[in-house]
Amino acid sequence: MGVAFVAHCLLNQNSKTDGGASCPGVYSPAVDMLRSRGWRIEQMPCPELAFTGLNRFWGVREQYDTIAHRRHCRRIADAVATAIALRVEQGEEVVLIGVEGSPSMGVCITSSDATYGGRPTWPAGAPELAEGEGIYVEELRQALQARGIPLPRMMGVTTPLPDHDPEAERRALAALLDS
Amino acid sequence: MEGDHRSFRVALVADRYVNPPAGEFDGLEILGEAGWGVMQLPAEDYPVELAASMLSEVADQAEEFARHGYDVVVVGERRGLTEALTAVGMQLPDQVRPSTREELVEFLADRPAPTAAPSPG
Numbered sequence: 001m002g003v004a005f006v007a008h009c010l011l012n013q014n015s016k017t018d019g020g021a022s023c024p025g026v027y028s029p030a031v032d033m034l035r036s037r038g039w040r041i042e043q044m045p046c047p048e049l050a051f052t053g054l055n056r057f058w059g060v061r062e063q064y065d066t067i068a069h070r071r072h073c074r075r076i077a078d079a080v081a082t083a084i085a086l087r088v089e090q091g092e093e094v095v096l097i098g099v100e101g102s103p104s105m106g107v108c109i110t111s112s113d114a115t116y117g118g119r120p121t122w123p124a125g126a127p128e129l130a131e132g133e134g135i136y137v138e139e140l141r142q143a144l145q146a147r148g149i150p151l152p153r154m155m156g157v158t159t160p161l162p163d164h165d166p167e168a169e170r171r172a173l174a175a176l177l178d179s
Numbered sequence: 180m181e182g183d184h185r186s187f188r189v190a191l192v193a194d195r196y197v198n199p200p201a202g203e204f205d206g207l208e209i210l211g212e213a214g215w216g217v218m219q220l221p222a223e224d225y226p227v228e229l230a231a232s233m234l235s236e237v238a239d240q241a242e243e244f245a246r247h248g249y250d251v252v253v254v255g256e257r258r259g260l261t262e263a264l265t266a267v268g269m270q271l272p273d274q275v276r277p278s279t280r281e282e283l284v285e286f287l288a289d290r291p292a293p294t295a296a297p298s299p300g
Binding site for chain 1: 184189198216218232233236239247
């Protein structure tokens with residue numbers, strides 16, 4: 001069918017912020033659907049893991065929207081954009097699967113609050129969720145545009161969202177792959 | 180880690196086990212069923228420079244897991260991986276090059292408990 005560039009944590013829930021791992025290792029609902037439909041899997045790096053480590057706090061876009069973190073995301077995005085360009089040149093169809101609610105990997109929903117900082121007290125599911133892309137997805141989009149590569153169809157899994165509905169996620173992924 | 184279901188086990192996995200060619204066994208399925216997280220190594224058809232960049236990212240992240248006591252292993256092989264790990268001060272973890280499903284299952288089953296994992300009970 002084509003190549004699915006997937007967020008790191010779809011294959012490795014160990015990369016999640018403490019409290020965020022929904023299963024031991026591979027988040028199988030999305031991965032299983034992609035593979036059962038013949039999509040090749042290519043895993044993108046986790047922008048947050050290497051930059052702020054395993055003991056990082058849950059964060060919002062504004063905390064990651066720094067020159068240094070954008071430079072870090074840009075370096076990762078440049079490599080991924082080169083890989084996507086290679087697959088497109090090979091005639092492959094490409095999709096991108098991010099993570100909704102993530103300050104880095106959000107496709108339609110990120111997390112945003114300009115006031116968060118200092119000692120963290122806010123719980124998971126707090127109203128920091130906001131429409132928009134994460135920092136890494138923004139940088140990847142720009143890296144693809146700079147190469148003249150069409151933006152792949154994309155969506156994010158919804159496990160971090162308080163209203164996560166596995167069946168709705170499955171339908172959305174099926175619709176993306178079938179479109 | 181309340182409500183967190185991570186396994187503290189991470190495998191650096193050659194592409195052929197994530198996207199198995201026709202007729203070869205499915206390593207990702209086995210790793211998933213055994214509760215391992217997967218860090219995919221670059222595809223073999225990537226140019227050297229691109230693969231080196233990707234391996235550098237893999238090494239950065241593998242070092243973070245190893246330093247925190249996660250069990251990190253290598254499944255298969257990838258040219259340039261040892262050099263990338265050396266660059267972040269990490270030796271090549273225990274490695275298996277399984278030619279059968281059973282070899283991989285046995286290797287994973289024999290791993291010790293990760294030091295990062297909470298004690299049972």
